[in-house]
Amino acid sequence: MATALAATNHVAMADLKGKVDPDWCPGCGDFGVLAAVQKALVELQIPNYNVVTISGIGCSSNFPGFINTYGMHTLHGRALAVATGVKLANHDLTVLVTGGDGDGFGIGGNHFVHSMRRNVDLLYIVMDNQIYGLTTGQTSPTSRVGMKTKSMPFGNIEAPVNPISLALAAGATFVARGFSAEQKHLTELIKQGIQHQGFSFLDVFSPCVTYNHDNTYQWFRPRVKKLEDDPAHDPADWMAAMGKALLWDEEIPIGKFFERTDLPTLHGAEPVLNAGPLVHADSQIPADVSRAFVEELM
Numbered sequence: 001m002a003t004a005l006a007a008t009n010h011v012a013m014a015d016l017k018g019k020v021d022p023d024w025c026p027g028c029g030d031f032g033v034l035a036a037v038q039k040a041l042v043e044l045q046i047p048n049y050n051v052v053t054i055s056g057i058g059c060s061s062n063f064p065g066f067i068n069t070y071g072m073h074t075l076h077g078r079a080l081a082v083a084t085g086v087k088l089a090n091h092d093l094t095v096l097v098t099g100g101d102g103d104g105f106g107i108g109g110n111h112f113v114h115s116m117r118r119n120v121d122l123l124y125i126v127m128d129n130q131i132y133g134l135t136t137g138q139t140s141p142t143s144r145v146g147m148k149t150k151s152m153p154f155g156n157i158e159a160p161v162n163p164i165s166l167a168l169a170a171g172a173t174f175v176a177r178g179f180s181a182e183q184k185h186l187t188e189l190i191k192q193g194i195q196h197q198g199f200s201f202l203d204v205f206s207p208c209v210t211y212n213h214d215n216t217y218q219w220f221r222p223r224v225k226k227l228e229d230d231p232a233h234d235p236a237d238w239m240a241a242m243g244k245a246l247l248w249d250e251e252i253p254i255g256k257f258f259e260r261t262d263l264p265t266l267h268g269a270e271p272v273l274n275a276g277p278l279v280h281a282d283s284q285i286p287a288d289v290s291r292a293f294v295e296e297l298m
């Protein structure tokens with residue numbers, strides 16, 4: 001549960017520090033993502049009591065425990081489904097969803113596609129380390145062909161998912177990629193993703209230093225190129241974004257691939273929510289009946 005802010009109501013890094021310190025391996029890319037999310041909330045001055053961080057299961061999905069916002073650590077692959085419910089119940093909240101490539105693109109792949117076509121207004125950050133970290137190093141949907149892992153000791157035989165082109169094809173209205181070692185750039189993308197009205201997808205290269213010895217910081221550093229440094233790149237151009245999404249190996253773009261702001265969000269399109277967030281609506285159910293129902297669930 002989020003702790004109330006200091007009387008000044010100024011949001012500082014200390015307000016966002018979780019009660020539990022991260023138990024990630026030293027050097028894990030997820031530390032950089034956590035710091036960038038905290039910095040983004042400070043720079044946008046969003047108080048922690050207005051933020052909910054929701055995850056599935058995985059090393060990266062332990063994230064809500066390490067940040068002082070409201071939070072839910074849900075089931076493997078189900079974070080986006082829960083987050084959709086949270087946003088529809090109270091669309092005044094800033095909803096962040098955090099997790100890994102296995103959680104989001106494997107078991108959660110169905111929710112990933114449908115949340116994007118529905119344009120649910122949230123920021124989905126995938127800490128993409130191209131491996132299952134928590135379960136000690138199996139092939140994930142973004143592992144490259146030939147990569148040797150515990151589950152494919154002779155090399156991966158499956159073509160990887162391309163999260164950026166998948167998100168573009170599924171109708172995401174904000175699509176970006178960051179690198180956890182590029183803090184300033186990543187923080188900027190998180191800020192833009194939070195401010196975007198609609199589904200914001202942010203794939204972040206977040207190296208697993210323990211189980212992935214192929215996609216290391218050293219491997220990414222010379223390859224990543226910021227889209228913002230390309231004066232010809234226009235984030236409103238979907239076809240161009242798709243072309244950039246297909247680049248890999250020698251040059252891997254990071255930055256904002258695509259954004260459109262002309263489509264309604266799911267809560268904006270739902271007439272029932274026109275009068276305001278559902279949590280403030282009178283349910284017309286007697287208090288003792290709703291209390292008994294909640295107690296039964298607890």
Ligand SMILES: Cc1ncc(C[n+]2csc(CCOP(=O)(O)OP(=O)(O)O)c2C)c(N)n1
Pocket residue numbers: 057058059060061076099100101102103104127129131132133134135140208
């Ligand atoms: C229904 C279900 N199936 C499988 C698992 C086991 N499991 C836990 S985390 C995980 C994958 C973690 O990989 P990823 O989502 O990429 O996150 P990372 O640990 O790399 O951050 C798996 C298969 C589970 N917890 N629940």
Ligand code: SF4
Pocket residue numbers: 023024025027028029030059060129133134207208209210211
């Ligand atoms: S196993 Fe990998 S993903 Fe998990 S905490 Fe360690 S470095 Fe990070």
